[in-house]
Amino acid sequence: PVDQKPPDPSKKTLVVLGSGWGSVSLLKKIDTENYNVVVVSPRNFFLFTPLLPSCTTGTIEHRSIMEPLRNILRHKTASVTFYEAECTKVDPVNRVLTLRDNSEIKGDIAETSLPFDYLVIGVGAQNTTFGIPGVQENACFLKEIADAQKIRTRIMDCIETATFKDQTDEERKRLLHMVVVGGGPTGVEFAGELQDFFEEDLRKWVPEIADDFHVSLVEALPNVLPMFSKQLINYTEKTFKDEKINIHTKTMVKKVDEKTIFAEVTKPDGTKDMIEMPYGLLVWATGNAPRPVVRDLMSKIPDQAKARRGLEVNDYLVVNGTEGIWALGDCAATKYAPTAQVATQQGQYLARLFNTMAKTQALEEDIAHLEELGHATASPDDKKAIATEIEAKAKTLRRSKRLMPFQYTHQGSLAYIGSDKAIADLTFGDGNNLTSSGQMTYLFWRSAYVSMCFSTRNKMLVIMDWLKVKMFGRDVSRE
Ligand code: FAD
Ligand code: NAD
Structure with missing residues (x-):
């Protein structure tokens, strides 16, 4: 300091x-x-x-x-x-x-x-709910630390309740259905992380949920991740299919209650159908308000x-x-x-x-002060010297006042999609684009995000967390 x-x-x-x-x-x-x-x-x-x-x-x-x-x-x-x-x-x-x-x-x-x-x-x-009934009361969001902690607790709560003695089959299936609404990057990344958790740890620690634990991603548009290129959208949707994450596109949620999501599906012939989706955890990620x-x-x-x-x-x-x-x-x-x-x-x-x-303000004050001095002095030599100094400062002032408007330089978009795979739409100097996906992109994603972490302390902690999970798995205690 x-x-x-x-x-x-x-x-x-x-x-x-x-x-x-x-x-x-x-x-x-x-x-x-x-x-x-x-x-x-x-x-x-x-x-x-x-x-x-x-x-x-x-x-x-x-x-x-x-x-x-x-x-x-x-x-x-x-x-x-x-x-x-x-x-x-x-x-x-x-x-x-x-x-x-x-x-x-x-x-x-x-x-x-x-x-x-x-x-x-x-x-x-803040998160938008579009005023859809029941969302604010029943859904989890993902914007702040407290949101992530709440989701982490709820995942384990659903699992422990689903495996409670004499739990009915129907209720177990509902509790183990994890639904993410919104196929933007927040929804996609969360769905990928959750499926990883299931495949890498929950399956091992709580084997009795293996057949009924499911992650579904619901998106109103015809595809997820509209801001990424078509190639990366297809790659993500295929990866999700392989990971057994259910993608419901053209499905717009209209209402939510404590246990069920009500959504309107647009069928291939253009007609619409209402469906009901029982859920245990609902994570709502439909953008900003x-x-x-x-x-x-x-x-x-x-x-x-x-x-x-x-x-x-x-x-x-x-x-x-x-x-x-x-x-x-x-x-x-x-x-x-x-x-x-x-x-x-x-x-x-x-x-x-x-x-x-x-x-600029300091220069203006300097110039005003020099002008006063110039008026006060009788010596022609001093007057000349002051005038030269004023001219030099005025030039710097004109230059610093020429402030350019804000211009954004897009460096690309990156997203993690689960099972050690990431997608990247990168932009280089003169606007050239490079799209890449898969496990190498995941390594790039990891190194890019570690290097962007705020401090050395953050970088170290993140790397240690990754190593810890690799060695011991994720902690399944419910806080
Ligand atoms: P924020 O970072 O949200 O900060 C707002 C601040 O204002 C907070 O400190 C908040 O506490 C404070 N605040 C709130 N209300 C008040 C108030 N009334 N008075 C005073 N202070 C207040 N973007 C990317 O480019 N790449 C990514 O990989 C990426 N991943 C994301 C993942 C998730 C899960 C989420 C939710 C977003 C992600 N984003 C990503 C988007 C990115 O986080 C936001 O665009 C970014 O945070 C916007 O910055 P901001 O400063 O406007 O707002
Ligand atoms: P988003 O706005 O990007 O996506 C929201 C999605 O929800 C849209 O595709 C929309 O069609 C869908 N949706 C809206 N209403 C719906 C409904 N009723 N039923 C079903 N689907 C519905 O939102 P986001 O993912 O929260 O992202 C917010 C911002 O943060 C974006 O600008 C995003 O680029 C940024 N972000 C970036 C990253 C990254 O770069 N890796 C990660 C997270 C967020």
């Missing part, structure tokens, strides 16, 4: 909401000496989401992919204030935020306000009247209809997919923007 300068209230206050991919990438690169930086997030850590599906089965232990935010912030040259709280309201006119401490332990103050000069909103998104704080802010800004997916921003990530408020990552509606890759690049871009803004 460096010897940090304390926060300086005389500087402009920059509040950063969130501690996810977008906000942390901004915090890593921003020069905190230029602003009084305050971070607000209900989560006091950064979460490496690409390995979250592996936490649902214990392939990776959850703490291996968490990095304490305090650890990230203590390396900044000027100290950053952190509040573990949820921002519940943004007042863009009076430039003030409402913060609420939503953790279990509360002090005398559970709600307060925080004024800001500049605001960066990086609160991510804006968080309440974002929806509330959207409703306050006339320019956001047409926004649906999130805050609409301009090419510089400024929230349309506001001044000094930026949005990045999953909470912003842009032409890019809501991915960690996009959020990271947006964070780096905003850090550059804030560093440049500070430099």
Whole structure:
């Protein structure tokens, strides 16, 4: 850690909401000496989401992919204030935020306000349910650490209940039917991890479930993983078939109750049929919806009247209809997919923007000061020297004001699909594409994700988890 300068209230206050991919990438690169930086997030850590599906089965232990935010912030040259709280309201006119401490332990103050000069909103998104009845009450989701822990517990609970003395056949089959709704990368990766768990460990530890344990993936569209190339979609669907994961495409879930999923299937002749699917575990992964704080802010800004997916921003990530408020990552509606890759690049871009803004301000102040000096001095030589210096600074100022709009560089997509296989759609320098799949791609997937882990500690823990599972299998205790 460096010897940090304390926060300086005389500087402009920059509040950063969130501690996810977008906000942390901004915090890593921003020069905190230029602003009084305050971070607000209900989560006091950064979460490496690409390995979250592996936490649902214990392939990776959850703490291996968490990095304490305090650890990230203590390396900044000027100290950053952190509040573990949820921002519940943004007042863009009076430039003030409402913060609420939503953790279990509360002090005398559970709600307060925080004024800001500049605001960066990086609160991510929540899971969408499309208002489908019964989903919120009965399904598990997969976005946060707590979601992965809940799934891990439920898998084992279903198994232990299914093997309870005198359990009926019908009930055992239901409890051992694990259904994933949504054939995007989250659903596919989770289904692959769950089938691995069954094949590699559960089959051995609880052999009595071997005939009845099934994983099903339900997708409304004609195929899974619409963002990958046709070749990789076919490869994934074939791999799932070989792994005995049931894929139900053209199947749209319409209702869920405590034990059954009701879905509409489009048959090859175009007619529709309603089916019922009894389930023990339901994991819902049908994409993103804006968080309440974002929806509330959207409703306050006339320019956001047409926004649906999130805050609409301009090419510089400024929230349309506001001044000094930026949005990045999953909470912003842009032409890019809501991915960690996009959020990271947006964070780096905003850090550059804030560093440049500070430099510009300093140059403007210098120029104003030199101009005053120039007026005050009587000596023609001094006047000339000052004019030369002003011209040099003005040139630097013009250059630093020429900030380019945000531009995203897509490096490709990777996904794990189970049985030590992965798929990759990679993009190189001049837009060339390479698709690859299989076990070599899985090794690439592993090395790519380890190298992307936040810290050396995270990298070591993830590698140790993989080795541990290889040597001893996954832990089947129910927490
Ligand atoms: P997040 O990373 O979700 O961070 C949001 C932050 O805001 C969190 O710290 C949260 O606690 C905080 N917050 C929430 N509400 C509030 C509030 N009211 N006030 C203040 N703070 C708040 N993308 C890829 O590119 N590659 C992958 O392999 C990949 N795998 C994924 C696997 C899974 C299981 C999931 C769920 C997503 C995956 N993604 C992947 C997508 C990626 O995780 C998201 O696009 C990314 O997290 C978006 O970053 P963000 O900063 O916008 O939001
Ligand atoms: P998604 O939006 O990518 O996919 C959701 C899927 O659910 C869609 O295919 C949709 O047709 C389907 N669906 C919606 N309603 C349905 C219904 N009622 N019944 C059946 N199916 C229904 O969502 P995701 O997988 O959660 O991913 C969210 C974002 O995170 C995406 O941008 C994704 O690229 C990113 N992500 C990336 C990775 C990776 O790169 N490996 C992993 C996870 C997530």
